Amino acid sequence: MNILTIIGSPRKKGNTYQTVKELEEKMKKLGDYEFEYLYLKDSHLEDCRGCFSCISKGIEFCPLKDDLELIEEKMEEADGLILASPVYVMTVSALLKKFIDREAYLCHRPKYHGKKALVLSTTGGVGAKETMNYMEMVIKAWGYQTVDKCGIITAPWPATQNLKKKNNSILEKSAQKFSKSLKSVDNKKFDKIKVGFKDYLSFRIFQEISSDVKKYMPADYQFYQDKEYYQPAKIGILTRMLTVIILRVVFFIMRDMGPADGK
Ligand SMILES: Cc1cc2nc3c(=O)[nH]c(=O)nc-3n(C[C@H](O)[C@H](O)[C@H](O)COP(=O)(O)O)c2cc1C
Numbered sequence: 001m002n003i004l005t006i007i008g009s010p011r012k013k014g015n016t017y018q019t020v021k022e023l024e025e026k027m028k029k030l031g032d033y034e035f036e037y038l039y040l041k042d043s044h045l046e047d048c049r050g051c052f053s054c055i056s057k058g059i060e061f062c063p064l065k066d067d068l069e070l071i072e073e074k075m076e077e078a079d080g081l082i083l084a085s086p087v088y089v090m091t092v093s094a095l096l097k098k099f100i101d102r103e104a105y106l107c108h109r110p111k112y113h114g115k116k117a118l119v120l121s122t123t124g125g126v127g128a129k130e131t132m133n134y135m136e137m138v139i140k141a142w143g144y145q146t147v148d149k150c151g152i153i154t155a156p157w158p159a160t161q162n163l164k165k166k167n168n169s170i171l172e173k174s175a176q177k178f179s180k181s182l183k184s185v186d187n188k189k190f191d192k193i194k195v196g197f198k199d200y201l202s203f204r205i206f207q208e209i210s211s212d213v214k215k216y217m218p219a220d221y222q223f224y225q226d227k228e229y230y231q232p233a234k235i236g237i238l239t240r241m242l243t244v245i246i247l248r249v250v251f252f253i254m255r256d257m258g259p260a261d262g263k
Contacts, residue, residue, distance in 0.1 A: 003036070043071065064102075143230060150174040
């Protein structure tokens, strides 16, 4: 199986890379895994100009022509993703944030449902939890299921034996969880997934909004029209019924947010 690792650190062979390398070694003991490293530092990615075209009209209307499409192709081809970033001032690196901003449209029209991911962060001491929660939230919106969050402390001085042991055990557990999860996808590739209430509600909110504002968000409208869910799915009757009720409440609360000129 192919694992794409996106390294968000500006230090190509820094702590984040070294940590993913350790994880790679552990995973290779558990299965037949090929790792590809994609360094955002070496990728040609322009800063988002904020034109909103990717979100409203479609990614093909983005005026920036760079490596974004190539990165997306690699994400599409890979069986799993490792998204890795150092903690820089309590959040992801600027390089990773730039990439996330360029993929903003994926939060409206996700295309990686059914794919598994692991988020990894290295830190001098604090901020890994917040950083990884943010990364998980973003890639969930792109469709990924985050199997595990792997936070490793890499202080700027020699690590104690205890810290080394602790880091090793965190990496060991992450490797096992990720490997187990990737293997389960392989066995169930053609199964319909069972969708939980929260995920279905979120899908239906996007679907309803896209229909209400289709003049302003034609790409979303096209994407959500005629879809039952993002991927082949089993949606329980109770989930459907509860969603209808909650949708009414949500749209009542949001009644002032629609366009002034109607649909
Ligand atoms: C600009 C910058 C900001 C940082 N901010 C934090 C921080 O907020 N909290 C923390 O514990 N460590 C912080 N660190 C330490 C890094 O998170 C840590 O050294 C990390 O392992 C670096 O990974 P890298 O070598 O892949 O860049 C910071 C380091 C740099 C260079």
